[in-house]
Every structure is written in C-alpha cells, then in structure tokens.
Amino acid sequence: MVFDLDRMKALLDHLGNPQRAFRSIHLTGTNGKTTTARMIESLLRAHGLRTGRYTSPHLKTIRERISIDGEPISEEDFVRVYGEVGPVAHLVDAQLGETLTYFDVTTATAFAAFADAPVDVGVIEVGLGGETDSTNVLGAEVAVITPIGMDHAEFLGDRIEDIADMKAGIVHKGATLVTARQEPEAMEALLRRTAQVGASVVREGKDFGVEERYLAFGGQVLTLQGLGERYEEVFVPLHGAHQAQNAAVALAAVETLLGTGLDAEVVREGFAQVTSPGRLERVRTAPTVLLDAAHNPHGMKATVDTVRDEFSFERLVTVIGSVEGKDVLGMLELLEPITDRLIVTRSSTPRAMAPAKLGRLAEDVFGEERVRVVPHLPDAIELAVTLAEEDQGVTLGTAGVLITGSVFTVGEARTLLVRE
Secondary structure (H helix, E strand, C coil): CCCCCHHHHHHHHHCCCHHHCCEEEEEECCCCHHHHHHHHHHHHHHCCCCEEEECCCCCCCHHHHEEECCEECCHHHHHHHHHHHHHHHHHHHHHHCCCCCHHHHHHHHHHHHHHHCCCCEEEEECCCCCCCCCCCCCCCCEEEECCCCCCCHHHHCCCHHHHHHHHHHHCCCCCEEEECCCCHHHHHHHHHHHHHHCCEEEEECCCEEEEEEEEECCEEEEEEECCCCEEEEEEECCCCHHHHHHHHHHHHHHHHHHCCCCCHHHHHHHHHCCCCCCEEEEEECCCEEEEECCCCHHHHHHHHHHHHHHCCCCEEEEEECCECCCCHHHHHHHHHHHCCEEEECCCCCCCECCHHHHHHHHHHHHCHHHEEECCCHHHHHHHHHHHHHCCCCCCCCCEEEEEECCHHHHHHHHHHHCCC
C-alpha cells in the first residue's frame, strides 16, 4: 500500500480523466460503507438514473467491485476496459519509476467503465481511510461518512480523532457532508474539515434519522425522517438497527444529490430492492446459517446485537476466520455471550491468521472445551452444521450457525453455500 495520489492522477490524466464524466457520491467510514453504497445506488436507480457502484473488497469475483445498473460488470466488458487501462498503467509506471498499486488500477478501471457506460451517478466507496485513498480524486459533490470506529490503526492512527481526520479528507470545497452519528472526537474532526474547506454538513440525529423501526419477515419496516420529508412504512430487507441507520444515511445522501421531497413510493421501491450479500445474509434454514463479514469489534458489536435481538437461537455455533492485524480478541469477547460452540478456521488468503494461533486466543476467552480448531473452511462449516443439529433439548428451528470474522472467510463460505 502506497498512500500517494500523484501516480493515480497521472494515470487518470492519461485516460482523459473519466472520473469527471459523471456526478458522484463518495463514501468512507469504518463499517457500513458497502451496504450504504448499495442502498444509495438502489434509490438512485428507482429514480430512473443509471448508476455505477465501486466497492471493495469483493466476496467472489473482482467484477463485483464494478457494478453498472446494479449488476457486476460483464466479463467481456471488464476485459475490454482493463485492456485499455492496463497499457496506460504500464506507461505511467515507466514514466514515474514506481508501480501503481492493485487498488489504483482497479479504481481507474471502474472510472473508465463508468464513463464508457455511461452512468449518470457514480457511488464510490473508499478503499482505506479517505484523504490519501486512490478514490479521492473525485471531488464529489456529496461525501458520506458512516460510523467511525477503530480499524486499520497501523495505517490510520490509534485514536478516533486521527482516523476521523483521515476520513474527513474526502470532503472538498463546496461539497455537502452527510454523516452518521459519531463519537464526539470524530464529529469534531469532521466539522473542523467542513469549516476549513467551506463545505456544508447534515448530521444524523440533527437533520435526519430513524424515527421508528419494527421487525418484519425478512427485514424491518422503518419510518425515516429525511432532510425535508418524513417517509413511513419503508421496508428494508436487511436485519439490524445498524442497517436502519445506514438507510437513513443513504436517504439523506440521495436527497442531497437530487433535492429534498422525494416521492415516497419511489423511496419505498428503492429500499425494498436492496441486497447486501455477506451482511447477516441467511443462506440456509434448518439450521439457519448466517454469513456476516464483520471484521473488527465495531462491526462485530452490531452483528452480535442483531443476532441477539432478531434471531431467537437456543443454540448458536460460530465459525470464525480472521486475518493478521485485526483486533481478534475484541471480536471474540463480543461473540462469547451468544456462542455455544466456536469453530476456528481460516480462509485461503495469505493474510489469514493461522488457526492454531486463533484457537489459542479463542480458548482464553471461551475455555478449551467450547473451542474446536478445524484448519479447512469446508470442514469447519460441515462440523458447525452437525453441532447445531445435535438434539440436546433444543426446539426445532432454533439452532443456528454464524460464519464471520473476515470478508475472505465469508466470501469463500458463500461460494460453498450459495448457488448463483
């Protein structure tokens, strides 16, 4: 990872600056970015706009990162656009004597694909941080910041205010910042940035928010206070209070771009069509198997709260695989109260934490008798289902399996469990 925008700007200059061919909404934050981006995109599409969505990382295929009108870019179009970007990237490498990163090139490929489509609006998620991220060449008119917590401290700093300073860098002169509720230290950094660059700001809890939510089959029904209007009976097919918060932020972002007073039926249509693979996604019943890509304590708390509040499991078996550098202990401590048995495993990424190491950490939290170390993910899932199905006085239909800990683990589990 190299945090330097000069090479990215040079590459885009050579490509004719495709990022200027469409309006854009730029998102950062610690958790909820991808789902909020998908909500924004769905709302924009419901309003008749052609969209490009760039998110990361992907669960199965790199094409997921570059979506046009809600669908991953086709293999043919991906190859064609990369065929145009790749040679220019090599030229820039030769000119500057330093290679562009993987993320630089995928970002440029996304921008070129969106300009080529063409799209009306690009919904672009930051890869890491904000100010020095490869995507921060947009100068987007709407900047969105989801809740900020501790993650990637080795790159962004080990204080909330330092992380917020970096993420606030996506707010540019004349833009409007749409922000979720934040810790006071984070909000102070965001407001300081808006003042410095002359940007506007709208805040959850002050200018918009969730007024009411209740559970419904397959998700929840919300009453949302937008920037101008109140929207009632909005069904969102996702679980958790955090997803309600994401919906409020997404609505405010779209209102900021399109203007307040959106048609309530169109808003309902847009939210009803939202999907977010790998985010408390139910992929099997009897036992219920949930996939959730929480990979830090901030995200895991939302996952645990939702599982506890919205799924009445009498027995829960959790499968966890994480990567080096994450606060694994913090995630394990959150999982312990809701988990009956823990199975430790790993994905195939070279960054994966060794199961033996993860197992030792888990035993410190759960006790040796509740932890099993299974090095291969398919075997771990099979064992989890077997343990969940054991008849030990558990009411039929109340056993569950949660697979979590990293996007890599969830992506590989999804490949095994979901036919598409």
